[in-house]
Amino acid sequence: MEITIRKAGEDDLPAILAVLDSAVAWLNGKGITAQWGTEPFSARPAAVQQVEDTLAEGDPWIVEIDGVPAGTMTLTPHPGKHVPRADEPEVYVRLLATDTRFHGHGVGAALLAHAVEETRRQGVSLLRVDCFAGSEGRLIAYYEGQGFTRTEAFAVGDWEGQILERRV
Template sequence: MEINIRKGTTEDLPVVLGILDSAVAWLNGKGITAQWGTEPFSARPAAVEQVQRTMAEGDLWIAEANGVPAGTMTLTPRPGKHVPPAPEPEVYVRLLATEARFHHHRVGAALLAHATTETRRQKISLLRVDCFAGSEGRLVAYYEKQGFTRTDTFAVGDWQGQILERRV
């Protein structure tokens, strides 16, 4: 399967929401409801607004597998509101998600490799991401396999998060 990554635009909002909705359904099917809840992003006006704000803060990227949208991420110069910015320039991976049909096809790995390339292109040496720390730390372990190292933790209510970084 060939994965190509293209720059997204505001016109891609329905594509991004479709990927995020698919990821929520996939997670729920695995019994994971604490990460992104049980409602689709597209059914929650506040979530749609958050996605739009995140897209506006940085560069949206869409991974396509054989021409079909398979994943998304937005790279921003700073994290979201619940994570303090780094004391140096950084690129922050936000809203990384894979469409359910493409799990286990290395779509996320391709997007993270692209994030590394973009970080280098910007002459920045710090790439960071945060993720859900629950579910026995499976997502944290995934990022560690992609070359990230744990740094700080944070919480939003009872939602536990892990911040990870990678030097590029």
């Protein structure tokens, strides 16, 4: 099993949406509908636009396992619109997801390690991410296990989120 990480381009939008759609299906199969909803990203025009905008704002990456897209993330110089910007330069992890077929293969950890490398390469010392705070905080615990520390909580309507950071 060969894991590679490559920069994504405009032509990769279908693959990125497929990974995100797979993540929604996996979450829904676990009874988690509050994180990313119940409809696939690709079936929601506003969600597709959000993904396109995020990709255009930053550097999208794809993990491939034996040539098959297994995960994705986009690194931007700022968070999305619902999270306050840091008072220093930062790299922000957005749209991090693993295709259901590759859960348990270290895809997320590989992407986050790559985010640390890219943050250092850019000469930035602050790497941040936000995530869904529901589901007993399992996603928060995952990021903490990857070296991130909780900073502030936030909400968008009834959706509760948590911002985490890592100094690199």
